[in-house]
Amino acid sequence: MSTNGTGPSIVLDGEKVAYTPGETVYEAATRHGKDIPTLCYDPRLEPFGGCRLCVVEVEGARAPVASCTAQCQAGMEVRTRSARVEVHRRTLMEMLVSENREVEVDELTSLASQEMTELVDRYEARTGRFQGRQSGASRPDDPNPFIMRDYDNCISCYRCVRVCAEQEGDYAISVKGRGFDTQITVEFDGHLKDSACTFCGQCVQTCPTGALGDLKALAYRDVAGETKKTRTVCPYCGVGCAVDLLTRGNTLIGVQPAMDGPANKGALCVKGQFAFDFVQHPDRLAHPLVRGEDGELHQAGWDEALDRAAEGFLRVRERYGRHAVYGVASGRAPHEAAYTMQKFIRGGFGTNHIDNCSRA
């Protein structure tokens, strides 16, 4: 289905297709299955027009145009993969390879971290051409525990700066200097913790080269096994951000936001993004504890512990009535546990005194 007969249309690689007024050429083309390369593009952000990889040929135009910023015009004839634009894309990719320390980055670095590598492969751009000085200066001095600032691999697409401003509204980072010397920075070249940064991690997850990395996840890079992604909802608060939990075997190795999460569209906060260490923390209880006559906690079996708990709850209910019981589920508990908890309080005790710390 590519025409509707009445609405406006463009000719896309020889095929007449419909577009919605206001739609960009890139959006229309992508919707019709074209795989136009981009690196500065993030569908959540205002079109920027920086990477120029998305250039397409438009009949009548002197030079190729950036499809991410060009709006569809009725009758426009667009070629998305002509030899001419493919030559430019390859040259641009070779130029990018020449300015960075490395092209391969660990997949745990971030959600978008493989974008550049994939395009380098697609355009066979590891030719070693265009050698010269490398751009960007990494900030290993930044002591924050969450975000790796490895700007030796930065290509100045400014997705981090733009997501921070346009999505998160923090304006914590910006562009310093000009041209080849541009550098992503906070005010006065300081550290993230002294800036307006809230460590939401959105800059990390949209970085297409691994210049920004998820230090929490990267700490698990040596855990063996295939990375499995499990879609779930962050339990920390009531917003309902969709996340993908990354696991290898039985180890939770990271969290990535779901770009298609209806509530968050790729956004997370510092807790949802980075605060998962408790799951496999050594301090975590591994067995029931029961307080003895000596006032200390002692390891106990499940039967003993459950009996003691039931006994205590029943005593309270008998003495003070069913509404004397109040259940608060933890935001760190799985959703299934939270569900069971409310069943238990409502059905078991017959009270609606149930809450969750996530509601706060």
Place this chain on the structure above:
Amino acid sequence: MTDQEILARWKEEPAPLLPVLHAFHARDGYLSEDAIRAVSKGLRIPLADLYGTITFYHHFARVPGGLDCPRVCTGPVCVQEGALDILAALAPAGATGMPCSGRCDDPVPVIRGHLTLAGRSAADLVTRPAPLPPPTRDGDRECVFRTIREPGHATLAGYRRDGGYEGLARAVRELTPAQVIESIDRSGLAGRGGAGFPTGRKWRAVAEANGTPKSIVCNADEGEPGCFKDRALMDYDPHAVIEGMIASGYATGAHRGFIYLRYEYPETEHILAEAIREAEEAGILGTSVMGTGFAFDLHIRRGAGAYICGEETSLLNSMEGKHPFPRNRPPFPVTHGFEDLPTVVNNVETLASVPHILALGAEWYAGLGMNGHAGTKVISLSGDILRPGNYEVPMGFPLERLLYDWAGGPFEGRTIQAVTMAGLSGGFLAGEDLFVTLDEPAIRARKSFLGAGGIMVFDDSRNMVEVAHAAMEFFAHESCGKCFPCRIGTQRLTERLAGEAGPDALVAWVDEVADIGYTMKETSACGLGTAAPLITESLMRYFPEAVSRHVTAHGALPMAGRG
């Protein structure tokens, strides 16, 4: 002034960021961390964003005493006039180099604090006015320079004595805005900043666009190396610029105007401010222009050192206090300009032509050109030429006549090896192509363009690869960093012209330079990136032997080819 006084002075004005920053810069001699924090709070601009924006401008000093450190012009002409010796001599005073500061007919300019000094050695630096345009032989074919050499012409009295403001008076009293536009249309006047867009068409688009308030912006950010015409026009004929802006406001329904003046012209700011004051006092600017009830206010906004701010959408972002990256177009400034409202952005020379057209008629202006081209163009001529300076030539005038008849030709015993076009942006013309006529179709046919009209002359004593390297270094220094092809391409071309990196085999070297240039030309987001490769392209076209010698020489170096 206290922080609060500075902020209060500007806070309610349009486009307040640059004047606020300049006020702190002037007060403290640099922009301190405290000052930047105060501005961030006072104007409600996020601190990181403001810091990044300030670092975009190379003339905002961020260390104490920075404003008073000498900045020596190391533009292509000044380097040949001893700029590097001056820079070395002033090094103990903290001197730094700066890109061409627009005084190539009177080298070498050095900016210190708020003063421009000029001289050929560190010992003889003096303050002196920028040179007047030299007299020409075809004076009767001039437009903007027609009356500029009259003594006292920069004052309101002198300007009026020479017929100034008569055209505007007739326009606002006797013509409708549509008739003014019609007249500019018929004159054939087109953008003299280099783009050549028909001025009447631009004005009509703004007049017809929805949204108020509309603005007239005079682009006086003359940053192109080898261009110094707008300085002469503003220094010696400031009222012509003002008159042109008021006329543009009247024609389009705009009631406010801004002159975006490049940082490097501190004296010009005073001249313009004084002319504006005179015009306000005389009722020419203000709530009722010449008693007609049409209101027009004029503001000066001073840049802070960034070539890209001469690109009109960068300029608008700069005025708005944003990071001065160029905007994506469309939409164009005529509908979405300053503060996203309809805006005329015209070059100084374009606006200064308007009073003459209004006074003497569209047909008179159109008739000044040669071979069917309308009007005139000011050429800033500099370098290895006997009489450098600003020359107003009829459009279509032979370059050869300008170089030899008007400007005296090369120095004794020398021959002209090459000239640049459009300052640096048009690359080089050499050989047979020096017999071109000065009009866009003729120059474009030679793979270059006239642009803002800067022509630098290089005689046979010059190493053209070195000249090309200096040119590309300028573009790399001024690339804004927004688009990949320009940001990386200008850097890589500079390294190759410097012999610092790149293949050591000629064929591979030429391939790389040509491939980078092709992609820059076709995919860069603005004119800087599309024009810069004309330097390498024309260098390889006219001087293949010099390129070959350069690559061979550097190929022998141990590090060449390994970045």
